[in-house]
Amino acid sequence: MHNVRQICEDTWWVGASDRRLELFENNYPTPEGMSYNSFVIMDEKTCLLDGIDNAVRDQLFENLAHVLGGRPLDYLVVDHMEPDHCAAIPDLVRRYPELKLVASMQGFRIMGQFYPDLDVESRKIVVKEGDTLELGRHTLRFITAPMVHWPEVIMSFDVHTGALFSADAFGEFGALGGNLFADEVKWTRTYAREARRYYANIVGKYGPQTLAVLAKAAKFDLKYIFPLHGHLWRQDFDRILLRYQKWASYTPEYDSVCIFYGSVYGHTANAADILAAKLAERGLKNVRVYDSSKTDVSELVSRAFQYSTLVFASSTYNLDIFDGMDHFVQDLVKHNMRNRTVAIIENGSWSPQAGALLKQRLGRMSNVQILDPMVKIKSSVTEDDVEQLDALADAIVEDLAR
Numbered sequence: 001m002h003n004v005r006q007i008c009e010d011t012w013w014v015g016a017s018d019r020r021l022e023l024f025e026n027n028y029p030t031p032e033g034m035s036y037n038s039f040v041i042m043d044e045k046t047c048l049l050d051g052i053d054n055a056v057r058d059q060l061f062e063n064l065a066h067v068l069g070g071r072p073l074d075y076l077v078v079d080h081m082e083p084d085h086c087a088a089i090p091d092l093v094r095r096y097p098e099l100k101l102v103a104s105m106q107g108f109r110i111m112g113q114f115y116p117d118l119d120v121e122s123r124k125i126v127v128k129e130g131d132t133l134e135l136g137r138h139t140l141r142f143i144t145a146p147m148v149h150w151p152e153v154i155m156s157f158d159v160h161t162g163a164l165f166s167a168d169a170f171g172e173f174g175a176l177g178g179n180l181f182a183d184e185v186k187w188t189r190t191y192a193r194e195a196r197r198y199y200a201n202i203v204g205k206y207g208p209q210t211l212a213v214l215a216k217a218a219k220f221d222l223k224y225i226f227p228l229h230g231h232l233w234r235q236d237f238d239r240i241l242l243r244y245q246k247w248a249s250y251t252p253e254y255d256s257v258c259i260f261y262g263s264v265y266g267h268t269a270n271a272a273d274i275l276a277a278k279l280a281e282r283g284l285k286n287v288r289v290y291d292s293s294k295t296d297v298s299e300l301v302s303r304a305f306q307y308s309t310l311v312f313a314s315s316t317y318n319l320d321i322f323d324g325m326d327h328f329v330q331d332l333v334k335h336n337m338r339n340r341t342v343a344i345i346e347n348g349s350w351s352p353q354a355g356a357l358l359k360q361r362l363g364r365m366s367n368v369q370i371l372d373p374m375v376k377i378k379s380s381v382t383e384d385d386v387e388q389l390d391a392l393a394d395a396i397v398e399d400l401a402r
C-alpha cells in the first residue's frame with residue numbers, strides 16, 4: 001500500500017525507510033535504520049527527484065503510482081548516482097518507457113558503469129550548472145555540487161516553491177516516522193547527533209566542497225530543504241545550516257576535551273579517566289571519554305568533529321597502536337580532520353611504540369597542534385604518571401584559555 005505525504009505545492013514525498021539495515025554502505029551502524037527520500041512534482045510534466053535503495057524500492061513504486069494516478073512519469077532527475085538512490089533506475093525505465101533521465105555528464109558516465117545494458121542515450125538530458133528544466137509552473141534550476149558526496153552530484157532548486165533538493169547534504173542516519181519535517185520532532189535533542197555522524201563520515205572529507213555549495217545555496221530564496229536522507233526542513237534553517245558551516249570548515253562545536261583510549265587490560269583507560277577527572281577539577285565542562293575498542297569508529301570520528309581538543313591514549317600492541325585506536329586515527333586522517341589541538345598518552349610494557357606512532361600519524365592532519373607533555377606509562381599508572389597527567393591537564397586548560 002502507498003505511503004506518501006504532500007510536502008509543498010504540487011510536491012509529494014514518496015520515499016521509504018529501512019529499519020532492518022544493520023550497516024549503511026555496509027560500513028556505518030544504523031541502529032535506528034535509514035531513510036531514503038524521494039520526491040515527485042506534479043505539474044504539466046511529472047518529475048521524480050531521485051530513486052531509492054533496492055531494499056525499499058517496491059514502496060517507491062507503490063507511492064509513485066499512487067501520486068501519478070495513471071499519468072506517465074516524464075522525468076527522473078538523478079541528483080546522485082550512488083546506488084542508495086539510483087538502484088531503481090532500470091525498473092523505472094521499464095515501468096515508464098517514455099521516461100527522460102536528467103543528470104550531469106559525469107552522472108551519466110557512472111550510470112553507464114552501473115547499468116551497461118540500459119538504453120540511456122535515447123532518453124538522456126545532460127545538465128550543468130545553471131541549466132533549467134521547465135515542468136509548467138515549476139522550473140528546476142540545477143546546481144553542481146561535486147564531492148558532496150560523489151563527483152557527479154547536482155542539486156535541484158525549484159524556483160516556484162523555493163525547494164532545494166540537496167542530495168546527500170543535510171542528511172541523517174535513521175529511519176523516519178511519519179513526521180517528515182524537522183520542526184515536527186525534537187530534532188536538536190534527538191536527531192542532531194546522527195546528522196553529525198552522517199556528515200562527518202559520509203561528507204566530512206569534503207569540507208571545502210561543502211562550503212562552496214553552502215555559498216551557492218545562500219544566494220537562493222530558500223523555503224524548503226529536501227535532503228535524500230533524514231528530516232526535511234521548512235523553518236529554523238539555521239539549526240542545520242550553522243552546523244554545516246562549522247562541520248565543513250572543521251570548526252569545533254565545543255571548546256572542550258574528548259579523550260579516546262585504546263586499552264587492553266584497563267590501565268590506559270585508568271590514565272584516561274584520571275585525566276578526565278583532573279580536567280573536570282580544573283573547571284572544564286563537557287569532557288567526554290570513549291573506548292575506541294568498543295565505540296564504533298563512525299561515532300568517534302563524529303565526536304572528533306565536535307570537540308576542539310582530542311586526547312589519544314593507546315596501549316602498544318604488536319609494536320604498534322592498539323587496533324581500534326589505529327583504525328580511528330587512520331579514519332580521521334582519511335576524513336581530512338584538521339584545526340585541532342591533540343595530546344597523547346602512551347602505554348607499553350616493553351618497547352613502547354604507540355606514542356611515537358600516534359605523533360607521526362596525527363601529524364599528517366593539517367593545522368594540528370600536539371601538546372606537551374606526551375604522557376608515558378609503563379604497564380600501570382604510578383604516582384609519577386599522575387604528575388605527568390597533572391602537567392598535561394594544566395597544558396590543556398592553558399591552551400583552551402588562549
Ligand code: FEO
Nearest residue numbers: 082084149168228
Ligand atoms: Fe545517500 Fe552518497 O548516497
